[in-house]
Amino acid sequence: MWKQRHKRIQWKKWGFRPVSAAGIAVLLLAVVVTGCFCCELFIPKDPSYFDLAHTSEAPCREFWFGTDTMGRDLFSMVWQGGRISLLIGFLATLLSTGIGILVGTASGLAPEWLDALLMRLTEIFLSIPHLLLIVFLQAMLERATVFSLSLVIGATGWTSIAKVVRTEVMQLRQSDYVLAAKTMGAGFFHILYRHLAPNFLPSILFFIVMDIRSAILAEATLSFMGLGLPLEVVSWGSMLSLSEKAVLTGDWWILLVPGGFLIVTLLGVTEIAVFCRGIPGAKIKHRSRKNDRKRCKNRSLQKGGRIA
């Protein structure tokens, strides 16, 4: 607060922070992601093989991360399970980004009544606790596959992106090039793709990456509650659903291994998101411009009346 403002602005502009902390998180995330997608190269055992002679074994030489209550090797499971968890995360985010951009742009370009209607719809989605909505929708769909889960998670996570896109589009639609395109007869999707999207994409990058994070977390939570993927399908969430019973018998490795991987992934994604927020071009609060305007119009006397 009292240091030189200039130096701080320079630091903040590029989202710089000591390499040690954020860099480690992203590095670990890269390790996890590559490991998950190339897992066939190094896993020692078949992750879906129920070795009933060795159920609930602590980590030892044969089973590096131990085995779960049904005898499956945790080390192999966690890498292959990561594939599904990450896949669901990406698919759900793809869907939610698509819906969010469409709704936001439609709301931003539309006449006021349509805008108000769409915003009320968004608020209704927001007012119900996110997880309860997902649970309700998933209960309606009954079967849980990778795609149905991605659909449900994506269909509930678009609200933040829609709001940001709407604000941006409302500012952009006054621009000359958009008006020119409209007079030349450009359709909705053409304007969206050629003119609007390149402008609002840096702003929503942060929200997209945070959506990936919440989608992975939502999948893990759903599978933990038993509403997600069945136990035969290996994912971090289904591994964690076994841990509830395992904890009561003190089998800590069943809890720590998938949880640890989940936390590392979420942390890495969050760091990437925070870095995205610091990219120049992303429209965050422009404090300096506001201060300039204020100085010119001498508005400071009216603010809260604390100086007078």
Add this chain to the structure above:
Amino acid sequence: MKRIEIVSGVWYYGKKILLFLLSLWVLSVAVFYLSRLAPGDPLVSYYGERAERMKPEERAWAREKLGLTAPISVQYVRWLSGALRGEFGISYQYKRDVLEVIGNRLENTLWLGGIGFLLTFLLALLLGVFCAWHQGHLVDRLIGRIGTVVSCIPEFWLSLLLILLFAVTWRILPSSGAYTIGGTGSLWDRLRHLILPLTVVVTGHLWYYASLIRNKLLEESKEEYVLFARAKGLRKRSIFFRHCLPGALPSFLSLMAISLPHMLGGTYLVELVFSYPGLGTLSYESARYQDYNLLMVLCLLSGGVVMLGSFLAQVINERLDPRIRRRTGTADRADRSGRIDRGDLPEGKKEASARKKIGGEANVETKA
């Protein structure tokens, strides 16, 4: 003048109440239709597994008894007339009056959610103020880093970890329930059962709100009046607690009001893991197993809390922040008069001074 203010005040709150009731009505219709159109058999929740083996005549009789054979609109009117009298029907799962079932669990949820809410915001305020005060120093950066890591930990995982550590390995705290069965149900017993769930609830939300208030405080500190106060020679403590904090407080309080339903309703994952008998698990069960009456009342309750929260947030914002109050008052007057810059014209000056007496430095804001 005062009468006008009273009347407009009553009309303002009256409009809000009408809107509130209307929204509740729309919500009830939506939930009623959606829950009945969703797949799933309510007979299963009433009769349990035996519903699978019932003969068709028995099924028909059961549906008639529960009132499920009539068309949905008729069912809704029946429900609505009962609801307006205060009778919300019985819960299929518990076979008791819905209000009784909710009343049992409401107390538990209020303990957990209420204390969690207050504790979270108190600690978030303290932590945010502390971090903003020491901004840039090692402590602030360390706390920030720890906060980010902690906010990435899934709530259910943290609950399981705490159960593993405190209930299984060290055996000092109970792992489930709200009070010991067969115990005295004393305050100390309840608190012991609350410690672990509260830790999870608070830890899950703490850093989010603490960082919000920290950023708001830092934003306030970049305002011009802070520079002026510093130039005047005020101490950091005075500027911080007498100027920056009151500036950040209205948005913090309105954030609290908006988060009230989120926190009260978001405890259900914690309730699930800790087997804590609260409203969260109740709503999850009623949604999953088609317990229609219970679901209706719970949805209305949560919808009501959400609207109450947003209403409180609005009121707090308008009352505490004079900038918004003036701006809101100005907007109304400008809309009604139709012209915004009346104060500039010579004949407008008389009206401007008259308006000033009514209560607002309107022309000052409208000119800017």
